[in-house]
Amino acid sequence: MSEFKVIEIKKNILEDNDREAECLRGELKENRTFLLNLMSSPGAGKTTTLVRTIEALKDRLRIGVMEADIDSDVDADTIAKTGVRAVQIHTRGMCHLDADMTRQGLESLGTEDLDLAVLENVGNLVCPAEFDTGAVKNVMILSVPEGDDKPLKYPLMFSICDVLLINKIDVLSYFDFDIDSCVARVRRLNPDIQIIPVSSRTGEGLDAWYDWLYEQVQQWNR
């Protein structure tokens, strides 16, 4: 049946992709470019967080951004207004980026003069978690309105990330979201993950995120 076929093919694709991702990471290391893979549900605040992050770090790091979307260029427009280089990747219906698509994006962006390249992945908590893009670190955003039960439902995504930003804490009082329960659920899946509550609208909590990212880029590029 079709279900079986999909799974079989997926296994080969995942193995090919893992090799391709390791190869890409090696090249990035050699070129001293740090690649960050940013993931979340639709509307959790990836672009807003990224604009803030660029504003905070662009005087210290040379930054470029790849915006991946099924369609539309609205996010690349927003990023380009910050003054950093941005490219839009249209996935033509694909629900995630793999290492080969990421490589094509990096080639189009040009990385020789970049300290930090950011991939804003497709808004999706399922598929992007399965494909290593070749990024040095994976970061996800969970926003308060989505609910504190999401680690129970999308465990792979929470397991493979190095940092979780819990975003939209400025509206915490309007939603039933228990940060302690959420943190406990995430830690059960991933004891080493950094968890940083933030509001990308007000800026609250973001300094810890900027510091973490700057330190990581420095370590990788030294």
Added chain:
Amino acid sequence: MSEFKVIEIKKNILEDNDREAECLRGELKENRTFLLNLMSSPGAGKTTTLVRTIEALKDRLRIGVMEADIDSDVDADTIAKTGVRAVQIHTRGMCHLDADMTRQGLESLGTEDLDLAVLENVGNLVCPAEFDTGAVKNVMILSVPEGDDKPLKYPLMFSICDVLLINKIDVLSYFDFDIDSCVARVRRLNPDIQIIPVSSRTGEGLDAWYDWLYEQVQQWNR
């Protein structure tokens, strides 16, 4: 390359699936069971809306629910407390349900005594839009905190749905969400879609949704 392989296989799978979905719909028509496919991003309010809908209609319709998730049984627990029959479908990493998986779910649920079967699909705006589940109607929820630009980014999902519920309008004043812009973007993709602004927390606007659904079930099952 792997990208090309995926697309080729996907085309065959989609064609097989379309046939399977039509076949399932024919059987549902014969059995006088209406199948509703409910989709959204993670945390947009599918389960909360469904609980309200069950409470409103369960005296007039015999309802059963299939909860699809990568993992966990939290939603099936919540639905079972309303007193209707519920089954949890674990997709083992799959990001959507196809018609064959939906058929397995319906067989496990048992439909012979049901007027309305609801499939709560995996929280994802990308992949579930590509696979016809065999449902009579597709309904999606977009929640205010996700932003009014989502129709630009996930056009297929907005194109294939019969109803869009714009949820969490009780928190509209805390977010930059322009309902008129959102509606205009959706109508450009799908002129015939019904758009109903609601709050599944307060109940505001839901009567129009209950009326639409009840009428659809009556028409299908007559």
